[in-house]
Amino acid sequence: MTRWNTSHIPDQTGRSAVVTGANSGIGYVTARELARQGARVLLACRNEARGIAALDRLRTEVPTAEAEFRPLDLADLSSVRDFAAALDDFDGDRLDLLINNAGVMALPYRTTADGFEMQFGTNHLGHFALTGLLLPKLLATPGARVVTVSSMLHALADLDYSDLNSEHSYRRWIAYARSKSANLLFVHELTRRLAAAGSQVVAAAAHPGYASTNLQTTGVRMEGRTSAERAIELGNRLIAQSPDGGALGTLCAATAPHMRPDSFIGPRSGLRGAPAQSFRAPWTKKDANGERLWAASEQLTGVRFDFSRPAAAF
Numbered sequence: 001m002t003r004w005n006t007s008h009i010p011d012q013t014g015r016s017a018v019v020t021g022a023n024s025g026i027g028y029v030t031a032r033e034l035a036r037q038g039a040r041v042l043l044a045c046r047n048e049a050r051g052i053a054a055l056d057r058l059r060t061e062v063p064t065a066e067a068e069f070r071p072l073d074l075a076d077l078s079s080v081r082d083f084a085a086a087l088d089d090f091d092g093d094r095l096d097l098l099i100n101n102a103g104v105m106a107l108p109y110r111t112t113a114d115g116f117e118m119q120f121g122t123n124h125l126g127h128f129a130l131t132g133l134l135l136p137k138l139l140a141t142p143g144a145r146v147v148t149v150s151s152m153l154h155a156l157a158d159l160d161y162s163d164l165n166s167e168h169s170y171r172r173w174i175a176y177a178r179s180k181s182a183n184l185l186f187v188h189e190l191t192r193r194l195a196a197a198g199s200q201v202v203a204a205a206a207h208p209g210y211a212s213t214n215l216q217t218t219g220v221r222m223e224g225r226t227s228a229e230r231a232i233e234l235g236n237r238l239i240a241q242s243p244d245g246g247a248l249g250t251l252c253a254a255t256a257p258h259m260r261p262d263s264f265i266g267p268r269s270g271l272r273g274a275p276a277q278s279f280r281a282p283w284t285k286k287d288a289n290g291e292r293l294w295a296a297s298e299q300l301t302g303v304r305f306d307f308s309r310p311a312a313a314f
Helices: 025-036 048-061 077-089 118-139 152-156 172-196 215-222 226-238 248-255 287-301
Strands: 016-020 040-045 066-071 097-100 145-149 202-206 264-267 275-277
Touching (some): 025 040, 025 248, 152 172, 172 202
Parallel strands (some): 202 264
């Protein structure tokens, strides 16, 4: 995978992809590059106006693109269910790529429509539910992959199973780190369960390193912290790589041949550069932790994964 870049993406003609949070940043770049290589891409975004604007931009940049927008709010499980239920007319019973990209970072304390802490609820539970609801399509598709975007900041904190929703204590960066650890635990446990079911679906994780997107400034902007926002913007200009660079890990995990299940792909240096296998904290690779989070996630979302029947069997 030395110096892997978008020129290495294989032809994606005939393949379909759902990319969450595709209206900006690495999500948009991921959708654009998949479409550029011939994939049929669905931009799944919370904000309709921004989603439609992103679709228009994509079609301008890639005139041959086969792409569409549909609303999806990962912070509202009813929206996740509605999105999945309406997806039957998107490439029939198949889905080649599910890119769990959308996320929020270091927000002041907020809760989702279902009462979950916003970062855990959006970054993990929303994608957990979406993957479970779309699993029949993935199981029915040869060569399907699920790529979930985590962060190197996952290493700041393991999950606190006694306070998954940060009801007793909330520190925004620790909550973010825990949601990103949850992403990696989800990929680990999904990999284990897919293998046990004899499925060839590949679950992998990616991270963007330090990429300049609007993710970093949202929280301080919500609080009106202008000086902090300016400091972050300066850091983005001086240190961060572009969204195009940040998306390489996701694109590599989604398209590189022979991707190992449970891989974690991101910049070789940790911050920027060509994608490679990345460090991950030991707790994100323990079966017992994965099983514990899986059980809690099923209980919280009400979504049960059925590994026995592909979509065509319904």
